[in-house]
Amino acid sequence: MTAPTTPRGLTVGELRTRLESAAPPRLLDVRSPAEFEGAHIPGSCNVPLDTLREHREELTRHLDTDVVLVCRSGQRAGQAERALAEAGLPGLAVLSGGMSAWEKSGAPTNYGQERWDMERQVRLVAGSLVLVGALGSFVLPGLQVLSAFVGGGLAFAAISNTCAMGVLLSRMPWNRRPSFDPAKAVAQLAEGR
Known part of the structure; x- marks a missing residue:
């Protein structure tokens, strides 16, 4: 098994320059x-990481290599890059520092x-x-196991650079728009090129 490669990073400045060019990249x-x-970022398309993993083969049919992946810090975008590379679309760029860096730079944001x-x-x-496990163990001996587990x-x-708790939280109702539809996101990508 080969070690995962580090995705190609793109700085905020480099991305802004590319977005202002005659042939801007697609933002995912x-x-x-x-x-x-x-x-x-204005013009970006939202395909959450768990949806991307589930539909990656279908997504690769609507994407080319001129795509920049975006998340909050760059970690989930890196995971998305690896998932798409495994599905046959290698070499996608990741926004270095993610939306945190984008917003901090004062770049246009919706x-x-x-x-x-x-x-x-x-x-x-x-x-x-962890707090419940630690404090609760004074009342219920053995509850500190919860803290150790977390x-x-x-x-x-x-x-592993993964987060099962983040995946579970992303599926909670407050993290989903009621109107989010994976098929619609794929269709938006298909229309984009």
Whole structure:
């Protein structure tokens, strides 16, 4: 088994220059629909990472290599790049620093209803579970196992660069737009080129 390669990073400045060119790249934002609704780069298409993984073969039929993947920090976009490469579309670029870097630079951004990003939600849930496990163990001996389990999960998430809790949270109702339809997202990509 070969080690995963590091996706080709594109700085905010490089992306802005490419977006202003005669042939701008397509932007594929892999954050949750709620995160996308809160803030996104104008012209980007939202296909959440879990949806992208489920429909990657279909998506590759509507994409070429002139695509830049976007998420909050670059981590999920990197995972999306690897998933699409496995489906036969290698070499896609990832926005270095993600939307955090994009917004920090003052680049044009479409804003909607502000929501907590996925990493903040994970920190809240993980921290709450650790706190419940630690404090609850004074009342119910053995509950500290919950804290150990969450700590182990966080360590695994860091080592594997995946996050099961983030995937579960992305499926919660507050992280989904009621109107989000994977087939519609694929159709939007098909019309885009």
